[in-house]
Amino acid sequence: MNLSTLTLPKIAGVEISKGLSLIAPIGGIVVSLIVLAFIVWPKYTEIKGLKSANFELETRAGSLESKLDVLSSLDASVLEKQVAASGALLPSDKDVFILIRQIENAAASTGIVLSKVEVVPGSINAAGGAGAVTEANTVPLSSSASKVQVRLSITSGYASLLSFISKMYSGARVINIEDITIGTSGESQVRTAFSIDAYWQALPIDLGSIEKPVLPLTASEVELLNKIGEEGVSSVPTVPEVPLGRNDLFAPL
Numbered sequence: 001m002n003l004s005t006l007t008l009p010k011i012a013g014v015e016i017s018k019g020l021s022l023i024a025p026i027g028g029i030v031v032s033l034i035v036l037a038f039i040v041w042p043k044y045t046e047i048k049g050l051k052s053a054n055f056e057l058e059t060r061a062g063s064l065e066s067k068l069d070v071l072s073s074l075d076a077s078v079l080e081k082q083v084a085a086s087g088a089l090l091p092s093d094k095d096v097f098i099l100i101r102q103i104e105n106a107a108a109s110t111g112i113v114l115s116k117v118e119v120v121p122g123s124i125n126a127a128g129g130a131g132a133v134t135e136a137n138t139v140p141l142s143s144s145a146s147k148v149q150v151r152l153s154i155t156s157g158y159a160s161l162l163s164f165i166s167k168m169y170s171g172a173r174v175i176n177i178e179d180i181t182i183g184t185s186g187e188s189q190v191r192t193a194f195s196i197d198a199y200w201q202a203l204p205i206d207l208g209s210i211e212k213p214v215l216p217l218t219a220s221e222v223e224l225l226n227k228i229g230e231e232g233v234s235s236v237p238t239v240p241e242v243p244l245g246r247n248d249l250f251a252p253l
Helices: 003-073 076-089 096-110 121-125 158-169 219-232
Strands: 113-119 146-156 175-184 190-200
Touching: 076 219, 096 113, 096 146, 096 158, 096 190, 146 158, 158 175, 158 190
Parallel strands: none
Antiparallel strands: 113 146, 146 190, 175 190
């Protein structure tokens, strides 16, 4: 009798029963993986994104509170004076006639003779200019600053010429004098030709983001604005009043 052939059905039955007993755990694992992939993981990603968004909002709120503290600490009267001084330093308009009036006043006070005052036509409509640093104001301008260029021809003594240049640089507005040509014109007189670049910057049409931080002024900038506020703003030349004549032309003298 062959015993091995009699035990085969028992062994096969045991293997089948073991395989059937593993179906439930394997099915549970598969279901758990499906739930993890389609339900748990998306929710975890969403919660992680919400935490990141909340942290960003807290950071932005903190920066806005800091900006509010800075703005609240500013003195309104001092700020108005600084804005007026910065407007005199770099006006928001070309102000060609005011510039010419400033040149005429400086010429009259220094005793020079203006032979020619010519505004370069292209510079009136130009939207950009080269950067410059003035001797008096020492304020560097970016390439985005516009300029009006005036060409002058004058006759004067050498000392008067230096006084005129110093007078122009001592004004509030940022200017740059260049292309100076000097020649003799009789005894103790010189004929000089040069150009004056007067810079200006149009007001922005967009205030930018409200979250942009407020940068404090440096000590040199505060000193410059205070100096212009005390001297430059009040000394900006204005258009003189012109007599309009009599109100009634037929009235007796």
